Amino acid sequence: MVAAVAAALVGLAIVLAFFVAPEDADQGISQRIFYFHVPIALTAYACFGWGAWKALLLLWKREERYDLESYVAIHQGTIFGALTLATGSIWAKASWGKWWVWDSNQLVLFLVLFLFYSAYFMLRFSIDEGPRRANVSAVYALFGVALIPVSFFAIRLAEDFIHPTTFTREGPQMTGTMFFTFCVAWLAITVLAYALYRVELLGKRLDANLRELREALT
């Protein structure tokens, strides 16, 4: 059901992004990447936040299911984060001619977060399954959301001595139609992420149940 809604919204968003929204005067057609790049980035943040919330619930309520929910949310967030870096890199190449620029604070922030959350998986898979692993993963997830604003400020501060910012693009000035397209795209990506989250959670729960069943039968 959720997946169907997601599919419909994504389809609508693509139609709007390519056929309805007017072309940007400054950047031309490459501006259209923005309609998906920014929602993907925002959704990644949302996934990390969701994962941290589930982590907090785990530490607070001590119910086992929160561990899996937190893990799946962070997994989604990391995938969307990787997508943010990929689409952002393409946008950088299209806009400024280089595959990577340190000027874009958002991209640099995502690089730091990507490193952080990649370490999450390394940590998680180096601890044997059990309450210890759940607790440690949860604490690390909480550190992640604390890192997001702190890193953001750090990168802003670093601008002064690392790079003179020659390109300051906050994001294009949007007309009404563009803004509407952006909002639809944002909603579409969010619902898509949620659908993927549910699917992955379902798959993992099935795995766990099957394992229990197997142990009971053999």
Add this chain to the structure above:
Amino acid sequence: MSSGEKYVAAAYGVVFVMLLVYVVIIAAKLTRLERETAELAELARKRSSGG
């Protein structure tokens, strides 16, 4: 295609490909789950007829 168009296509293409990869992974998982449930069903049948 102008270079701008190529980049836009590339960006959307990357997202699309990621989604397809996801579908493939889920399909593989479903196949494996189907095999495992079939095995377990077999085990349960043997249990109830033999035990």
Add this chain to the structure above:
Amino acid sequence: MNYLGDVAALARKDLRLELRARDTLPAMLLFVLSTLVVFHFALPSGADELAAQGLLWVALVFTALLGLTRAWSPEREDGALDGLVLAPSDRSAIWLGKSAAVFVFLVAIELVALPAFALFFSPLDAGAVLGVLLADVGICAVGTLLAAMAAASRTRELILPLLFLPLAIPLIVGGVGASVSTDPGRYLAFLGLYDAVFAILCWASFEYVVSE
């Protein structure tokens, strides 16, 4: 026994252990000095004086990592961590005591490393030194907790740098900024913010890292 008493006792124990064993501190000292010499060779001749200031922070972070990987080994070797965790004191006291001890080690190293840096490269001003002290607090707070996480994993020492470096990036930004900028106040304030946020987070979450 009250909370601060516990913390002080734990910190004193670590300092006494190191004083007797004398293995970690000399290693850290030699490491940081060697690194500084390596930097001399790593910097091309036209390089900015400022580049060296940046590299100081790399040296400090990696030296701290060296010390942090061994931070919990006394407890691990004797199985003493379980004993401490079961003890009636608040578990966050374990973290605070250990962080305090690591802080003392780090400052002890820096008492040699910073003058050495001033000798090899360029003098350090008050902003730089304050930056180092503030960053040390962050390094010790976060590093000690992450080291406890690493101790719980199969890969142990291998994973600590992976966990630590992303979290160390804001500290490096703050520290380098305080060293090179004409207005270090902003960067020092930022370091203070980092220390406050993460110290509170570590203090609140440590007991979950060590318990089941």
